Amino acid sequence: MAEVRAEMVANVWQVVASQGDSVADGDALVILESMKMEIPVLAEAAGTVTKLAVAEGDVVQEGDLIAVIE
Amino acid sequence: MPEQKISSVLVANRGEIARRIIRTLRRMGVRAIAVYSEADADLPYVREADEAVPIGPAPPARSYLDAGAVVDAARRTGAAAIHPGYGFLAENAGFAAAVIDAGLTWVGPPPAAIELMGDKINARNLMEAAGVPVAAGSREPVADVAAAVAEAERIGYPVMIKAAAGGGGIGMSAAANEAELRAGFETARSRAERFFGSAAILLERCITQARHVEVQILGLNDSRVLALGERDCSVQRRHQKVAEETPSPGVTPELRARMMAAASRAGEAVRYRGAGTVECLVDPASQEFVFLEMNTRIQVEHPITEMVTGIDLVEQQLLIASGGEVSFRPESVGFDGHAVELRVYAEDPVRFLPSPGLITGWEQPSGPGVRVDAGYTAGNVVTPFYDPLLAKLCVHGASRDEALWRARAAVQGFRIRGPKTNLPFHAELLDSDEFTSGQYDTSVVGRLRP
Numbered sequence: 001m002a003e004v005r006a007e008m009v010a011n012v013w014q015v016v017a018s019q020g021d022s023v024a025d026g027d028a029l030v031i032l033e034s035m036k037m038e039i040p041v042l043a044e045a046a047g048t049v050t051k052l053a054v055a056e057g058d059v060v061q062e063g064d065l066i067a068v069i070e
Numbered sequence: 071m072p073e074q075k076i077s078s079v080l081v082a083n084r085g086e087i088a089r090r091i092i093r094t095l096r097r098m099g100v101r102a103i104a105v106y107s108e109a110d111a112d113l114p115y116v117r118e119a120d121e122a123v124p125i126g127p128a129p130p131a132r133s134y135l136d137a138g139a140v141v142d143a144a145r146r147t148g149a150a151a152i153h154p155g156y157g158f159l160a161e162n163a164g165f166a167a168a169v170i171d172a173g174l175t176w177v178g179p180p181p182a183a184i185e186l187m188g189d190k191i192n193a194r195n196l197m198e199a200a201g202v203p204v205a206a207g208s209r210e211p212v213a214d215v216a217a218a219v220a221e222a223e224r225i226g227y228p229v230m231i232k233a234a235a236g237g238g239g240i241g242m243s244a245a246a247n248e249a250e251l252r253a254g255f256e257t258a259r260s261r262a263e264r265f266f267g268s269a270a271i272l273l274e275r276c277i278t279q280a281r282h283v284e285v286q287i288l289g290l291n292d293s294r295v296l297a298l299g300e301r302d303c304s305v306q307r308r309h310q311k312v313a314e315e316t317p318s319p320g321v322t323p324e325l326r327a328r329m330m331a332a333a334s335r336a337g338e339a340v341r342y343r344g345a346g347t348v349e350c351l352v353d354p355a356s357q358e359f360v361f362l363e364m365n366t367r368i369q370v371e372h373p374i375t376e377m378v379t380g381i382d383l384v385e386q387q388l389l390i391a392s393g394g395e396v397s398f399r400p401e402s403v404g405f406d407g408h409a410v411e412l413r414v415y416a417e418d419p420v421r422f423l424p425s426p427g428l429i430t431g432w433e434q435p436s437g438p439g440v441r442v443d444a445g446y447t448a449g450n451v452v453t454p455f456y457d458p459l460l461a462k463l464c465v466h467g468a469s470r471d472e473a474l475w476r477a478r479a480a481v482q483g484f485r486i487r488g489p490k491t492n493l494p495f496h497a498e499l500l501d502s503d504e505f506t507s508g509q510y511d512t513s514v515v516g517r518l519r520p
Contacts, residue, residue: 009426009454034454035416035424036240037308059454 002045004067006060010034015056017067021049029067030054041066076100076151076175076392080144081119083155084134085445086461087368089115091153094384096120103147105140107133109453113445121147128455134158137165141172151175151391153384157457160367161188161237177391179289179366183340187364191234191272197361200339202332205351205360207274215255218273222251225275231255233262234270237363239309241265244276277360279511280351281320282306285333286375287346288386291393295337296400297330298379301371303349305499307422307515312492313499314371315410316378319470319508320354329359336364344390345372345383354511370462373443374409377466408473409466412481412496415458419495420519426452431487435480439466439473442484452489460491470508474500 010032017029028040029049043049051068054060078101081088088104092115095102104119109128116122123143126133133139135158144152152169154160160178163185169176178184187193191208198204206225211234212218222229228246231254236242241261245251255271263269286298302318303311321329333348347369349362372383381403386396416425432448444461446452452460465480467473478500484493495518502518504510 008424010424011454034426035456035458037424037458039423 001050002043002047002069003065004029004041004044004069006032006041006062006064006066008032008034008039008062010039010060012054012056012058012060013038015052015054017043017049017052019049019052023047023049023069032060043067043069045069076388078103078147078149079151079153079177079388080105080140080147080149081115081153081155082134082140082159083153083157084110084456085113085115086443086459087155087370087445089118089445090373090443091155091384092119094382094388098385098388100388103144103149105134105143107455109451109455112450114447114450115445123147128453130158130455137162137168140165141168141174144169144174145172149174151177151388153177153387154367156365156367156370161365163188175391177344177387179340179342179344179346183342184366186340187366189234190232190236190363191270193364194272194274194361196339197336200335202336202339202361203359205275205277208272211270212273215252218251218255218271219248221273222248225273228276228278229273230276231258232272232274233258233266233268234272235266235268236262237365239306242309277351277353279355279513280353281318281511282311282349282362283318283321283329283352283359284347284349284369285329286369286372286383287333287337287342287348288383288396289337289342289344289346289390290396290400291343291390293338293341294400295334295342296403297333298375298381298403299405300326300329301369301374303371304510304512305505305514306512307519311371311413312415312515313410313412313496314374315408315470315473316374317405317408318352320352322357325352325357325359332359332361336361340364342366345369345387354509370413370459371411373441373462373464374411374466377409377441377464378405378407379403380406407466407468408470409464410473410477412463412477413459413492414461414463414484414486414496415492416452416460416489417458417492418490419492422492422495424454424458425490426454427489428452429486429488431485433483433485434461435463435483437480439476440464440480441466460486460489463496474506
């Protein structure tokens with residue numbers, strides 16, 4: 001199981017993946033926006049997205065859980 | 071328009087530029103009114119204004135971009151004029167017209183000039199007609215991928231994919247071939263729609279190994295458009311400026327004269343009034359230049375022009391908006407020495423990713439030839455809602471060598487604790503052979519960060 005967490009305070013601009021999706025290492029899960037910049041959050045391992053903890057428009061803090069991949 | 075001194079100005083902006091405008095207003099004895107979002111209540115510019123009004127929550131769409139809220143704040147505070155700064159509503163012709171319709175003075179160019187230059191395709195066509203060189207590119211919006219491919223064949227690769235309603239390099243990308251164009255086109259459209267409210271796209275021949283050089287213009291009430299020298303803005307990351315200098319080490323006196331004349335013609339073509347910037351790309355080898363875009367507002371990097379000319383550009387904006395004359399003799403503008411601006415961003419100095427957070431310590435340099443336009447201080451929180459600019463570190467010297475020497479010392483003396491900043495990058499830049507030699511182009515940051 002791999003937890004994907006936010007690296008910085010940001011707004012959730014787009015949720016690209018859905019719960020249940022199979023993803024490859026490096027696939028974009030969500031796209032955050034901070035300071036007028038888009039920051040894709042990528043899967044760091046292949047697997048199935050078992051949890052997506054954010055919705056578009058959410059504000060995430062550094063360390064917040066974004067997704068779980070199993 | 072008869073001259074009438076403006077008694078009070080509402081500054082429709084935030085951070086360093088709001089603070090910088092307020093400084094000139096107070097020096098001129100003009101009442102300064104600030105507006106702020108919930109996220110910005112503790113910033114220095116709010117404290118330094120004579121009066122400050124909250125205009126909404128942190129997201130820009132609900133505060134600094136809310137034209138109704140800004141005009142309403144001006145009414146409630148009895149402001150005589152609105153200064154938009156840069157970004158947000160500064161290049162929104164509809165907002166400028168609404169300000170004028172509300173009986174207020176708009177500190178900026180006529181709405182018609184903003185509109186003519188706001189559409190990059192229209193601006194290119196207009197400039198070409200005025201005899202200002204433009205790169206090969208679209209004369210009308212590119213409708214879809216197929217049209218883009220056909221257009222790129224005509225123009226020749228590499229091409230830049232740009233938002234017609236955009237500017238400042240935001241959402242812009244380069245395509246070296248058809249595959250890259252096909253891959254980048256839809257992304258460019260969705261970004262254009264999202265950032266600028268219009269999905270219209272233009273293609274332009276991409277000039278590699280170019281310098282980004284811009285000319286400061288000032289449109290006077292007697293219809294003359296002055297060119298106040300150039301600024302070299304070739305140090306960029308993600309097509310965003312990081313450092314600027316004037317004069318440009320890559321522009322000969324002969325090229326400078328041609329660029330100044332073209333910039334004046336560009337301004338005159340749209341009956342420009344007030345401060346504006348004509349951005350160009352320069353090919354250092356051929357000493358040819360092409361028009362990129364015109365920014366119809368005060369520019370972020372205006373302080374370096376102020377340092378070499380001794381002219382306060384915000385003061386001139388106010389004087390021109392009030393129907394008066396500028397404070398200097400247009401016939402005898404002098405250029406003294408060399409100035410450099412380093413943009414201090416809240417971002418890591420390696421990958422340049424945003425680094426918001428609480429500022430726990432702030433010590434800024436001072437001394438001869440050093441000017442810091444800062445938006446923040448210790449105790450402030452840098453939030454993710456706005457751009458990452460913390461401060462502009464500007465230095466002036468009698469020569470380029472002296473300016474760079476002062477810049478190195480000033481970077482060492484700037485200590486910000488809390489968010490990561492790009493100050494270590496600036497230290498590297500100032501020590502790099504490419505930058506110090508003066509022979510650099512818009513790819514210099516990529517070479518320092520391979």
